[in-house]
Amino acid sequence: MATAAAETAISHIDHHRGDLSQWTRTIFEYGETAWREYQSADWYVQLLRGEGFDVEVGSGGMPTAFCAHWTNKAGTNATSPIIGMYAEYDAVPGNCQNASTRQEPRPGLNVHAGGHTDPHSALGISSLGGLLATKAAMERHGMAGTLRFTGEPAEKVRGSKPIHAAKGYYDGLAGMISFHPFYMLPMCNTVRWDTHCGAAYSMIYRFVCDQPELWGRSDGAPIPQSHSAIRAPGANDALMMMYMTSKSLRDSMLPHQGGWSISEAILTAGQATADNLPAGLAEIQYMIRVPTIAMAEQVAAALDRNAEHAAALSGCRMERHWVCKSRPGLANHAMAEITWEALSSVGAPRWDERAKALAREIQANVGLEAMDEPFLEECERLIEPQVAEAILRQDLPPSQKNSTSDDYTDMSWHAPTARFYVARPALKAPKGFVYPGWVMNALGGMPETIDPMVNVAARTVALAALRLLEDGSARDRAMDEFIRRTGGGIGGSEWIAPLCDYRPPIEFRWPEYVSTQRGREWCIPNEHEEQRR
Template structure:
């Protein structure tokens, strides 16, 4: 490590230490907003205003997505004033990119307390941060601002790009940003997520990346019910669907046929191994009044995760056939809308090595006395004897990427290349990328008591004393990685060489057209109410 790099890293780490209380307060703001996918208006506005206050040039609503943004800041080197701009390979040095996420999940409202309770004024069915994406965004922001401060103090040239990525739970924005060229000038990308499964805790991915993810909405529309059986119309009634007439089956019947047919065919879609999953959601246009009229519209979203594209395409063919049959049976027209269509991720060992070296330098998170007291109070609320060391042991330990890879492969068939899904995979096709994880607070299971209820991890993700260590560790790791890449051109050169080799060996073109538009107009769940008051 050069003296410049070492001093710059220390400066960045000191900035994060000095601002940790403020960063944790920022996190509480986003955590409390808890806005669902494509409807993160206040969360996005907070980031846009914060970044502009920090000197970034920000595009509000990037790529036609109202709750997305794209920010950039450039330092031109020693003695130069900071300004906005970007450009890979420019005189201003490399361009490095990371991002924020801030979408929450409906049905998971939890207060930052030690007992199960929704946030004040909301039902338990309101959204809450489960992963939590709130700390994902604030942790990367900590890294960005720490690196920016060090670049200014030490005259380090380079550009930082920071994107706001809504609707991650549906792989929403990254595919759109990618198709519109927002990642094209990045020399390297750092992708962070709070840990969500072992052994991927306080480590970086090595060979096994996330796989393919497809999500599609099938809308059944009964616009012409009067043509179902013309001869049955009551000649004494001007209403096409009078009470004595034969009614068209309508959209609800189509949805039911589609849902039951697709669910009963799961065993025939893919093998019982391979770690694939299949999820569904019913979108509502607000037709909640029962009447003699057939339901005019019903929308059903299916999302599926698979190890590779071939498997994803097979499921798609089955669903498309089912949808056509259901629409025909119920006298409906079929409308289809893609939500996401993501490729499996690309590995980059060079980037993983650089980042993990910085994670080793920072060290794993440590939970202090106040955090332990919070965890013990949760145990008491569940009728458990408080533990001296209540947190999951792995949350305070590092594991090398290679060892994490070995542990991960133990759960996978030998033929399988990818596992689970996350939309960082799309970004990995535009520049060398590392995906890394830092622990979020999780409790060690008590023998014989079974797993903790889900609200426990959600609550721990919103309590300042328990979530601050994630922000500190991840932020310092990102800042250090950025500073290494900015001051050591040989590291970027090796990462780019590996990236080019992997692209040449396994080309994977984008799966959606370049003019694909995010489905922001569909009736996604949302809060209602005037400014300052929210209802679910």
């Protein structure tokens, strides 16, 4: 049964529906990528301060992170609950898509710039909408408690949450509410039950060729200054040896059981105009997504060996810098039930004729016959957590406890945590057809198609938060389960401590927008090659 506070929260979201839509589009247009979300983070900070929150900027030593608090003075004391929520707002390089029904980058940019794929633009505003609705209900009904809202940059490299966790930003919470737009079936309009996301390690191997003039010289004499003389292979060769040897060993680095992946990205060093000199610096980033920490350690050890040998062969020294070390997730059925009840009362999102018309236009633009009902049926119906769990586990061995990847998992070791999904707009496809990637990106930016998800998610966040604030017995059940699963809570016998033993990796050459005499652009010039000829 809905409480008066719940009705106030829902009314608040209804009243601010237009604001949520506009805010979602704002973050979508920023399209800033990992560790460089300057405008996006500042936007959140200014809005939250305007709403009366105390905001710490640069939390955890991360310039684009923040931590906001608001406490209702009415009746709040040291034992009043603290409820956690958060925003993500990083985009992905190479996915710059306009909010339109055809493939085109956002105005003034090229396709190589950042764009929202998941979309975190809508994820963050959904949680923000739930946060502000909860605050409004607490104020109107005199509810005691504190709201904590963290800004989490660089989720795509699982960057901020291991750092926030290690520095205590999730400690003391009665519950953490984690939302993500659905990205795989059956996790659509449901809540995770037992099988939470797994562990992940990410690191950058930096190869530095400090003294190329001494390479290969047994007599200690310097290499003659000649284009035809012997020269050190240098950092680029080290990187390529690392890249190829790691690819060739990939099939042998892990047991063939469970879901796991290793992916890499080459970070550029801007050496294109120095072809006659050995590269002095080259960097390659790896992301390891595995069910267990032991598997991550196994892969990391193999990559370390490859990097050491590649450096030795090419006249370089090697440095390893951590991007993330995150733990697998911890289930909490009590929190899942609280959140599922909230989602069930709200219902699945629905798309109206305006949204369907845009979807049909996209279908026509990719060469398909437009469908009367273009959206996946799963997007407009709920699936019970236990049912989704059973489907998810059909492809997993019984021994595998965690699957796929997301860094909310670090939160789950510090507070009872629920992870829920609401359908983002996804289109039906004829058998054998796959939509190009820009389609999902565009659907995440058009108000008609993304707003239904934002509104359902915001309502669910608010109702789950209010349940934790109002229902002490439900709150106690969640905490009791957390204590039991960790063997005594934080520091308990079954608790996994934070793995973060590194500084925020903010100094690397992460791609970003720059302003030059040519104007504001991505790291690749905006003009197409044919336009410059």
